[in-house]
Amino acid sequence: VDNGIGNKPGMRMNSTQHTNQLVPLYARGVGADMFASLVDGTDPFFLDRYGMSGLDGWSNDYVGIDDIFTVMNAVVPAPSSAALIAFGGIAAARRRSG
Numbered sequence: 001v002d003n004g005i006g007n008k009p010g011m012r013m014n015s016t017q018h019t020n021q022l023v024p025l026y027a028r029g030v031g032a033d034m035f036a037s038l039v040d041g042t043d044p045f046f047l048d049r050y051g052m053s054g055l056d057g058w059s060n061d062y063v064g065i066d067d068i069f070t071v072m073n074a075v076v077p078a079p080s081s082a083a084l085i086a087f088g089g090i091a092a093a094r095r096r097s098g
Helices: 032-038 065-075 079-097
Strands: none
Touching: 032 065
């Protein structure tokens, strides 16, 4: 609700846990390119709101919170997989030295 210049705007919360506000996501490195295929929509006001219009490398696209898990799950091996890889490397090293 617009309460006039110099007054805080009124707002309604849809949850007692969070605001439903979009939060900027910055990603680089392994898997960062995966986010482009997971875009859920576009916030037409994002770049202007944060003073980033015209800056290279910034987008007003957004992804869902589940998409962050999707990318993390795809690029970070499960603990059991990491253990198998480590044990496989040890076994290969022993076989070569023996």
